Amino acid sequence: MLPLSERIWKLSARDFAPRLIGCTLVRILPTGERLAGVIVETEAYTGPEDLASHAAGGRRTARNESMWAEPGTAYVYFTYGMHFCFNVSCFRKDHPAAVLVRSVEPTEGIDTMRRLREGGTLRKRALRDRDLCAGPGRLCRAMAIDRSLDGEDLHRSSQLAILDRPAGQSEPPIVRTPRIGLGGEVGFWKDEPLRFVWADHPFRSR
DNA sequence: GCTGTGATCGCCT
DNA sequence: GGCGATCACAGCA
Numbered sequence: 001m002l003p004l005s006e007r008i009w010k011l012s013a014r015d016f017a018p019r020l021i022g023c024t025l026v027r028i029l030p031t032g033e034r035l036a037g038v039i040v041e042t043e044a045y046t047g048p049e050d051l052a053s054h055a056a057g058g059r060r061t062a063r064n065e066s067m068w069a070e071p072g073t074a075y076v077y078f079t080y081g082m083h084f085c086f087n088v089s090c091f092r093k094d095h096p097a098a099v100l101v102r103s104v105e106p107t108e109g110i111d112t113m114r115r116l117r118e119g120g121t122l123r124k125r126a127l128r129d130r131d132l133c134a135g136p137g138r139l140c141r142a143m144a145i146d147r148s149l150d151g152e153d154l155h156r157s158s159q160l161a162i163l164d165r166p167a168g169q170s171e172p173p174i175v176r177t178p179r180i181g182l183g184g185e186v187g188f189w190k191d192e193p194l195r196f197v198w199a200d201h202p203f204r205s206r
Numbered sequence: 207g208c209t210g211t212g213a214t215c216g217c218c219t
Numbered sequence: 220g221g222c223g224a225t226c227a228c229a230g231c232a
Contacts, residue, residue: 079222079224082226136224
């Protein structure tokens with residue numbers, strides 16, 4: 001599998017989000033260990049007009065600066081006092097568009113992911129593979145993604161990369177739904193079908 | 207499988 | 220000072 005080509009990063013968030021389904025997110029840990037998973041669920045945050053976006057109305061702050069960066073920049077933010085979420089900027093520099101990666105199917109480093117997920121918290125049952133990375137906070141925990149990776153250039157990073165679908169693989173079947181967990185006065189943006197899910201994929205979030 | 211609830215803190219107003 | 224692009228667990232079906 002090859003890295004995403006230049007023209008793909010430049011798609012609008014609306015087009016980039018479904019295009020990421022089936023691509024592989026790769027994380028190289030400081031130890032050199034490689035973790036990877038196939039993207040099965042994404043959400044698009046289209047630009048300043050998108051009232052559900054952190055950059056709604058053109059808001060530009062230290063926190064969301066990566067949304068405005070070169071296409072293919074990681075935007076990682078902290079929320080709910082305990083979770084990180086991983087996004088990729090797209091479209092063009094100085095325009096705040098990004099795609100949130102909501103869940104992946106783990107393919108490499110699964111034991112390490114389970115250790116990262118279970119670290120610290122006591123659990124009654126062992127985590128199933130399909131729960132390891134099903135949700136934006138979960139996948140960041142399982143792949144050791146935090147704010148230190150905010151601003152990473154995914155073309156050149158030695159820690160994070162996105163590989164395209166294998167050549168010749170057919171397009172995955174995709175279902176569109178409204179985005180999850182939006183609050184505040186976002187008007188019709190709450191209903192816009194900007195969430196993209198690999199149809200009936202067992203590793204999507206619930 | 208679904209629903210309700212509490213946890214927890216950096217960032218923006 | 221208030222809230223959020225969430226999660227885990229309990230309780231119920």
